[in-house]
Amino acid sequence: MAIELVCPAGTPSALRSAVDAGAHAVYCGFADETNARNFPGLNFSPAEMIKGVRYAHDHGAKVLVAINTFPKAGSFEPWRKALAAAEAAEADAVILADIAVLDHAAIHHPNLRLHLSVQAAANTPEAIGFYAETFGVKRVVLPRVLSVEEIAKLNKEIDVETEAFVFGGLCPMTEGRCSLSSYATGRSPNLSGVCSPPEHVEYVQEEDGTAVRLAGFTIDRFGKDEAAGYPTLCKGCFVAGGKSTHLFEDPVSLNAAGLVGRLADAGVTALKIEGRQRGKGYVAEVVKTFRAVVDAIEAGSDPVEAERLLAGLVEGGRQTSGAYRKQWR
Amino acid sequence: MDQGENQIGLTLGPVLFNWSADRLRKFYEGIANSSAFDRVHVGEVVCGKRMPFNDPVWPDVIAMLEDAGKEVVISALALPSTVRERKTVSALCEDDHMVEINDVTALSQRGGKPFVVGPFVNVYNEGTVRLMASRGARTVCVPVELPLASLATMAKSCPDIEFEVFAFGRLPLALSSRCYHARLHGLHKDSCRFICDRDPDGLNVDTLDGQPFLAANGIQTLSHGVQAFCPTVEEAERAGIRRLRLSPHTVDMVAAGDVYRSLLDGRIEPAEALNRLRGLDLPGELVDGYQRGLAGCEVAGTA
Numbered sequence: 001m002a003i004e005l006v007c008p009a010g011t012p013s014a015l016r017s018a019v020d021a022g023a024h025a026v027y028c029g030f031a032d033e034t035n036a037r038n039f040p041g042l043n044f045s046p047a048e049m050i051k052g053v054r055y056a057h058d059h060g061a062k063v064l065v066a067i068n069t070f071p072k073a074g075s076f077e078p079w080r081k082a083l084a085a086a087e088a089a090e091a092d093a094v095i096l097a098d099i100a101v102l103d104h105a106a107i108h109h110p111n112l113r114l115h116l117s118v119q120a121a122a123n124t125p126e127a128i129g130f131y132a133e134t135f136g137v138k139r140v141v142l143p144r145v146l147s148v149e150e151i152a153k154l155n156k157e158i159d160v161e162t163e164a165f166v167f168g169g170l171c172p173m174t175e176g177r178c179s180l181s182s183y184a185t186g187r188s189p190n191l192s193g194v195c196s197p198p199e200h201v202e203y204v205q206e207e208d209g210t211a212v213r214l215a216g217f218t219i220d221r222f223g224k225d226e227a228a229g230y231p232t233l234c235k236g237c238f239v240a241g242g243k244s245t246h247l248f249e250d251p252v253s254l255n256a257a258g259l260v261g262r263l264a265d266a267g268v269t270a271l272k273i274e275g276r277q278r279g280k281g282y283v284a285e286v287v288k289t290f291r292a293v294v295d296a297i298e299a300g301s302d303p304v305e306a307e308r309l310l311a312g313l314v315e316g317g318r319q320t321s322g323a324y325r326k327q328w329r
Numbered sequence: 330m331d332q333g334e335n336q337i338g339l340t341l342g343p344v345l346f347n348w349s350a351d352r353l354r355k356f357y358e359g360i361a362n363s364s365a366f367d368r369v370h371v372g373e374v375v376c377g378k379r380m381p382f383n384d385p386v387w388p389d390v391i392a393m394l395e396d397a398g399k400e401v402v403i404s405a406l407a408l409p410s411t412v413r414e415r416k417t418v419s420a421l422c423e424d425d426h427m428v429e430i431n432d433v434t435a436l437s438q439r440g441g442k443p444f445v446v447g448p449f450v451n452v453y454n455e456g457t458v459r460l461m462a463s464r465g466a467r468t469v470c471v472p473v474e475l476p477l478a479s480l481a482t483m484a485k486s487c488p489d490i491e492f493e494v495f496a497f498g499r500l501p502l503a504l505s506s507r508c509y510h511a512r513l514h515g516l517h518k519d520s521c522r523f524i525c526d527r528d529p530d531g532l533n534v535d536t537l538d539g540q541p542f543l544a545a546n547g548i549q550t551l552s553h554g555v556q557a558f559c560p561t562v563e564e565a566e567r568a569g570i571r572r573l574r575l576s577p578h579t580v581d582m583v584a585a586g587d588v589y590r591s592l593l594d595g596r597i598e599p600a601e602a603l604n605r606l607r608g609l610d611l612p613g614e615l616v617d618g619y620q621r622g623l624a625g626c627e628v629a630g631t632a
Binding site: 070071072073074076097098099100101103104120121122123124125126127129130131133143145146150172173174176177178179180182183184185186188190191211215217218219220221234236237238239240241243244245247248249323 | 408409410415418419432433434435436437438449451453454455456457459460461472473474476478479480482483486500502503504505506507509512513514532533534535536537538539540542543545550552618619622623624625626
């Protein structure tokens with residue numbers, strides 16, 4: 001079975017880079033609060049979306065539009081417009097999380113293919129079944145908290161496609177159900193489409209290094225010779241039980257390149273690369289390398305070299321296979 | 330209880346921490362004898378591995394609470410994942426008691442019977458409330474980070490739903506499939522030795538500068554600060570609030586319930602309620618930022 005490589009496109013030029021580098025599909029969003037990467041300088045206008053879809057389709061790639069935030073009560077209009085604009089642009093699918101948005105799409109856009117965003121945090125056959133039966137969802141993006149064995153079992157119990165993250169950022173918390181960021185800063189993925197937002201970040205120079213803070217809370221501390229990382233709340237170093245420790249998760253990125261074959265065997269339809277906030281050079285390189293991995297696996301050969309190439313692209317160079325290898329149990 | 334037609338109700342939420350069977354029994358005896366709460370949640374929400382220890386307690390506790398005139402709600406797991414946990418949720422959904430669903434797994438199986446939507450479910454707008462209502466939702470305890478303005482809009486648009494706000498206790502902020510108690514103690518989740526029982530209010534997580542910040546409770550992360558949302562009756566009514574939820578801690582919860590009952594009966598002002606709550610042996614500073622549209626960690630009563 002062919003594996004679909006789903007690649008990030010934060011901007012129209014990143015979309016073209018990803019398509020040129022061999023992406024089978026790209027995912028992107030509109031430049032407003034309807035998508036979970038609502039950062040300045042990112043995302044697409046409706047006109048750019050039409051052009052982007054045309055470019056992808058001309059080169060044999062699909063476009064999946066992420067409309068994956070939770071509408072504020074009383075202001076549904078941006079989400080209604082985004083769904084209509086995605087359909088008008090002839091997007092191949094929309095990626096949704098909120099029940100009201102799914103309901104609206106199922107009723108008013110019956111021809112639009114619906115994918116369930118990781119923000120909906122559906123990780124049991126019953127939850128996935130609810131979204132499939134109620135709204136006709138065709139694919140679910142799995143939370144980054146399942147092992148390969150668990151994914152294989154899950155795929156046997158559901159009749160929708162699954163998409164698994166293989167590279168980029170890694171949330172240790174169940175995505176779409178985390179309010180750590182709003183507790184510290186007032187803004188969170190579900191409320192505002194951002195996590196640990198940059199306007200709350202401070203790098204404080206100290207005698208022997210740098211303290212990184214988020215909204216006044218010290219998230220980590222780095223020595224003079226270390227590169228001070230971004231203070232993503234759940235990757236911080238905290239004191240618990242008398243120990244200083246990266247309690248929730250080490251400051252690492254996900255790299256499951258070595259597990260592509262096993263994920264395919266587990267019945268996963270699509271592999272997702274995280275990173276809509278990344279530049280087109282990064283996107284091109286990761287996509288090209290992952291495409292080589294996927295092609296090697298499909299040809300029955302061993303993609304060891306590709307995994308080594310990807311190592312250089314990971315933030316700070318540290319990477320993990322996350323929950324996939326069952327170490328979280 | 331004889332809660333008046335228009336009185337704002339007081340709910341005691343489920344115990345989120347790993348308390349022994351003994352402690353649970355004694356705790357609910359005290360609650361049964363108190364008049365503060367008219368609705369009481371029981372059941373395990375955080376970790377399916379705790380269930381073999383606390384399951385035997387519930388039948389007696391439920392009977393005792395019902396004898397005392399309380400409405401009992403059985404809460405479902407917030408993150409069922411193993412086959413056993415999923416079966417537990419399915420079985421609970423068949424129950425004739427009022428059930429609190431805490432994730433979509435349970436929603437799919439309640440089959441039209443009435444239920445409460447817990448704060449672990451993403452209900453951010455009126456469209457989602459309407460769909461929940463069409464499936465049998467009666468009460469919605471909104472997500473902890475939901476602004477009051479959103480709640481007011483939802484309440485206006487869904488008058489048949491009873492809206493509840495998480496008013497007291499450490500705020501449940503996140504869930505993971507990784508157990509932080511096990512991780513901290515160098516243990517595997519599957520052989521965790523149930524060490525979360527050492528921290529009956531959660532394990533304090535401070536910053537490297539010693540600033541109190543969060544609390545870990547197995548797979549759950551809570552705030553270090555203790556939520557203390559103390560509205561006047563008028564403020565609560567303006568936001569469409571019909572119930573406040575108090576989340577159990579080792580502090581005197583009957584006393585906390587009495588403070589809130591006095592507040593909601595208009596016998597004391599919010600400032601006095603905060604004063605009285607501060608007199609309890611709390612695990613953290615009182616916070617209420619979410620209800621003021623700010624960061625959740627903002628200290629209560631500083632507006």
